[in-house]
Amino acid sequence: MTTTIRTLTRSLEQWAPLAYQESYDNAGLIVGDPEAVVTGVLVTLDATEDVVDEAIRRGCNVVVAHHPIVFKGLKKLNGRNYVERAVIKAIKNDVALYAAHTNLDNVVGGVNYKIAEKLGLENVRILTPKNQVLTKLVTFVPVADTQKVLDALYEAGAGEIGQYSHCSFRVEGFGTFKPEAGADPTIGEVGRDEEVSEHRIEVIFPSHQQGQIMSALRKAHPYEEVAHYLTLLDNQNQEVGSGAVGELPRPLNEYEFLNHLKNSMNLPLIRHTPFRDRPVRRVAVCGGAGGFLLNDAVRASADVFVTADYKYHEFFDADSRIIIADIGHYESEAFTKELIQEYLSKKFHTFAVILAETVTNPVRYFL
Numbered sequence: 001m002t003t004t005i006r007t008l009t010r011s012l013e014q015w016a017p018l019a020y021q022e023s024y025d026n027a028g029l030i031v032g033d034p035e036a037v038v039t040g041v042l043v044t045l046d047a048t049e050d051v052v053d054e055a056i057r058r059g060c061n062v063v064v065a066h067h068p069i070v071f072k073g074l075k076k077l078n079g080r081n082y083v084e085r086a087v088i089k090a091i092k093n094d095v096a097l098y099a100a101h102t103n104l105d106n107v108v109g110g111v112n113y114k115i116a117e118k119l120g121l122e123n124v125r126i127l128t129p130k131n132q133v134l135t136k137l138v139t140f141v142p143v144a145d146t147q148k149v150l151d152a153l154y155e156a157g158a159g160e161i162g163q164y165s166h167c168s169f170r171v172e173g174f175g176t177f178k179p180e181a182g183a184d185p186t187i188g189e190v191g192r193d194e195e196v197s198e199h200r201i202e203v204i205f206p207s208h209q210q211g212q213i214m215s216a217l218r219k220a221h222p223y224e225e226v227a228h229y230l231t232l233l234d235n236q237n238q239e240v241g242s243g244a245v246g247e248l249p250r251p252l253n254e255y256e257f258l259n260h261l262k263n264s265m266n267l268p269l270i271r272h273t274p275f276r277d278r279p280v281r282r283v284a285v286c287g288g289a290g291g292f293l294l295n296d297a298v299r300a301s302a303d304v305f306v307t308a309d310y311k312y313h314e315f316f317d318a319d320s321r322i323i324i325a326d327i328g329h330y331e332s333e334a335f336t337k338e339l340i341q342e343y344l345s346k347k348f349h350t351f352a353v354i355l356a357e358t359v360t361n362p363v364r365y366f367l
């Protein structure tokens with residue numbers, strides 16, 4: 001039994017669909033042949049040259065990173081900077097480079113859920129759900145074929161809302177049509193007006209699955225021409241979006257909470273805004289640079305916002321409404337490695353999935 005890189009990346013993308021990455025991102029297979037057989041996976045935050053060396057040394061031909069090593073366009077490849085050197089080394093040694101970045105930030109069970117788990121938060125949910133990631137399908141099916149069509153749509157991923165599957169709505173009515181010359185109608189005959197008892201069926205599905213949903217519909221639907229409408233919805237998808245928020249099992253005072261944060265995430269230090277002399281119960285988190293979510297954290301009534309990459313003036317934005325705790329970019333995402341390893345080890349048994357020992361944090365602390 002062997003596994004190709006394509007099978008590996010497909011699995012990663014079922015978990016963290018590329019469609020959920022932010023517009024500026026570059027997640028996915030950055031270097032590598034999808035048809036190559038996986039010999040081992042090295043999981044890292046950053047796919048630097050040292051990490052590629054480690055992969056070669058440890059017999060891994062795939063590096064799965066959180067950060068895409070190629071983030072903007074490369075115009076030359078002559079090894080002048082660390083990005084080009086990593087890419088050249090990977091290509092020369094047949095090591096594939098894959099990144100699961102903001103798409104892994106944006107899913108339930110992703111980067112931010114891992115932070116929440118480390119902090120022991122309960123009732124964890126997405127802090128800022130995304131909209132325009134769901135599509136509604138309306139189609140018209142002869143009554144006798146309704147169940148067959150619905151089953152095919154469910155199988156392809158339609159009709160899931162939160163903890164519910166097989167969600168649909170239908171009403172019965174009459175469909176009319178007249179097959180013209182050249183048609184090969186399932187019901188009726190060419191040149192004659194027809195009227196058929198049909199169900200109008202409605203289901204929703206994640207927009208990026210439109211291809212598979214439509215091909216399932218066309219396969220299961222008995223008609224030559226399948227009448228349908230597709231509508232992109234403005235509804236939020238509670239299961240896709242930025243940051244996470246949850247509650248501590250019992251409130252801590254601010255000093256206790258920062259201690260808890262420091263210990264549970266192995267932090268050398270925390271940069272934070274002044275205490276407000278209020279207990280900490282609800283905590284919002286965002287791995288990496290999460291400053292853009294500050295107002296959402298305040299709106300969610302979080303007592304503390306745990307994130308990274310804050311600049312001096314941005315700390316003022318807390319404005320006594322919340323405590324910002326900047327724990328460092330690398331530190332905030334360090335457990336993303338574990339998260340990816342846990343997922344892949346459960347899914348695949350034909351190769352090893354190991355954590356990189358190379359510390360890629362470019363920041364050192366002189367204490």
Ligand SMILES: [Zn+2]
Nearest residue numbers: 287288289333
């Ligand atoms: Zn990051």
